[in-house]
Amino acid sequence: MGEFVRLEVEGGVGTIRLDRPKMNAINTQLRVELQEAAEQARERTDVRAVVLYGGERVFAAGADIKEMSTLTYADMLAWGTGLQEALKVVARLPVPVVAAITGYALGGGFELALAADFRVVGERAKVGVPEIQLGVIPGAGGTQRLTRLVGPAKAKGMVFTGRHVASEEALALGIADRVVADAAVYETALELAASYASGPSVALRAAKQAIDDGLEMDLDAGLRLESALFAGLFATEDQKAGMASFMEQGPGKATFTGR
DSSP states (O other): OOSSEEEEEETTEEEEEEOOTTTOOBOHHHHHHHHHHHHHHHHOTTOOEEEEEOOSSOSBOOBOHHHHTTOOHHHHHHHHHHHHHHHHHHHTOSSOEEEEEOSEEETHHHHHHHTSSEEEEETTOEEEOGGGGGTSOOOSSTTTHHHHHHOHHHHHHHHHHOOOEEHHHHHHHTSOSEEEOGGGHHHHHHHHHHHHHTSOHHHHHHHHHHHHHHTTSOHHHHHHHHHHHHHHGGGSHHHHHHHHHHHHHOTTOOOOOOO
16 A cells, blocks of 8 residues: 555445645556556456546646656656656456546546546536647646547537636536536445446457547447457456347346456
8 A cells, every 4th residue: 555545445336536735636656556547446356347536625626836847858857757657557447437536636637537437427527638828738648538529619628728627517528427516426436436346347348449449440340349349248248248138128137256
């Protein structure tokens, strides 16, 4: 367990909790601990879904500008690559990942939220990529994951201005999947993650791989990937249990073991 990031597991759901006062600014130590926590979640067989959470007041207000401001080009290249790699580990977790966003999710904090599969956003939360206001651009996925999520024009509108986006607009843009009362953000994210944790984990892993990897392929290659993953699931116990349950009890009644 790190000083600023910890992994807490209960009921098949792992919470990766950011806790660096006051605003969860992402410095080198937090970034390293975030990657370590994500790697632990990936390796643990009892983690079948993950929630990213920064606490009741803030998700993460961005990178630590004080640390970044004195870096040289070479330093920044290493720093930025390191943050990209940490968020890549989060994005490639083979389980559903839900970001529980309270307060601000800005810059690197927003880029962390974009690495999740789903985002539950508090009604008073604000998200954005304000890097242009510092004379730079997003460097840990903000120009890439955001564009894939909302399309190039809407992404450019956020990146070019650096403006903060409130929760209802985030919902309309497709950034937020749910908007709830601030006090209900974490519990809602936990409930969403738990609904996936009880599902067929091997099939969910295959579904996530098919969608995420397929986005980087042409259609024919994506269809071949989907077909191979689909056929491979017929070697799992969950496939046998799911189809037997369907024939005996109808849909939605199967109990899955993750094997």
